[in-house]
Amino acid sequence: MINQVINIQNVTKSVSIGNSKQTLEILHDISLTANAGEFLSIVGPSGSGKSTLLNAMSGLSKPTSGQVTILGTNPYQLRPAKAAAFRRDQIGFIFQSYNLIPALPAFDNIVLPLRLAHRKVDKEKITQLLKQINFEANPSNFVSDLSGGEQQKVAIVRVLVANSRVIFADEPTGALDTVSRKIIFDLLRHLANQGVCIIMVTHDIEMAAATDKAITLSDGHLEKVIDDPTAEEIFQALNEEKS
Ligand SMILES: Nc1ncnc2c1ncn2[C@@H]1O[C@H](COP(=O)(O)OP(=O)(O)OP(=O)(O)O)[C@@H](O)[C@H]1O
Numbered sequence: 647m648i649n650q651v652i653n654i655q656n657v658t659k660s661v662s663i664g665n666s667k668q669t670l671e672i673l674h675d676i677s678l679t680a681n682a683g684e685f686l687s688i689v690g691p692s693g694s695g696k697s698t699l700l701n702a703m704s705g706l707s708k709p710t711s712g713q714v715t716i717l718g719t720n721p722y723q724l725r726p727a728k729a730a731a732f733r734r735d736q737i738g739f740i741f742q743s744y745n746l747i748p749a750l751p752a753f754d755n756i757v758l759p760l761r762l763a764h765r766k767v768d769k770e771k772i773t774q775l776l777k778q779i780n781f782e783a784n785p786s787n788f789v790s791d792l793s794g795g796e797q798q799k800v801a802i803v804r805v806l807v808a809n810s811r812v813i814f815a816d817e818p819t820g821a822l823d824t825v826s827r828k829i830i831f832d833l834l835r836h837l838a839n840q841g842v843c844i845i846m847v848t849h850d851i852e853m854a855a856a857t858d859k860a861i862t863l864s865d866g867h868l869e870k871v872i873d874d875p876t877a878e879e880i881f882q883a884l885n886e887e888k889s
Contacts, residue, residue, distance in 0.1 A: 649682035657712035687854035690863035738810030748790035
């Protein structure tokens with residue numbers, strides 16, 4: 647049975663320009679679906695709308711029109727407290743420093759969603775994951791004292807221990823060195839193989855080629871959906887869009 651996790655239909659997003667009543671549409675009529683166990687990548691030139699799409703489809707920023715369904719729920723129809731609990735319990739976000747609390751130690755940031763959900767904290771597992779992804783700072787250091795790359799690792803471990811059914815990642819390895827990048831990609835790949843649905847924005851064509859489906863965006867339009875992509879196919883699709 648196909649287990650659909652994400653379904654977005656005819657999503658558009660407009661933003662207002664300056665103080666005027668004028669608006670600018672930055673996402674145009676985007677529809678796509680993703681299933682349990684699928685690892686999707688969203689690629690496209692800078693400014694093509696990747697982060698805007700990820701925010702709209704993950705329940706963080708309501709589209710101007712269109713439907714968003716995550717695990718059968720429209721997150722924008724939930725009351726704020728329910729929406730927060732839905733995000734906390736079902737969805738993992740790996741956005742650099744997204745929702746990290748600077749004035750709390752790294753370890754406390756990682757376990758905060760578990761504590762809020764009254765779930766067990768496996769300290770040993772967290773220590774092991776931090777080691778596995780080469781987290782070199784002290785987990786008792788405040789997040790505000792960590793580098794961007796270390797903050798990104800905190801956000802990643804927080805998601806890895808949360809058992810989310812869907813993970814949205816915006817350039818999850820952008821601030822990291824090559825070795826850490828590979829380790830983290832492999833961890834995400836492993837989660838997808840276990841049934842988690844992963845949607846990742848990336849500029850890294852090689853990494854996108856190792857996902858199950860690459861989606862190319864150009865000027866806010868969904869251009870291509872490439873199943874089992876190769877780096878050449880993605881590269882070609884991105885260059886076709888330029889010409
Ligand atoms: N709130 C906003 N107001 C005005 N323009 C915006 C707003 N948010 C995004 N944009 C514009 O919409 C376009 C898409 O932005 P977005 O950040 O989604 O692109 P991106 O593909 O993620 O870019 P990058 O790869 O550089 O992160 C850009 O031209 C951006 O300037």
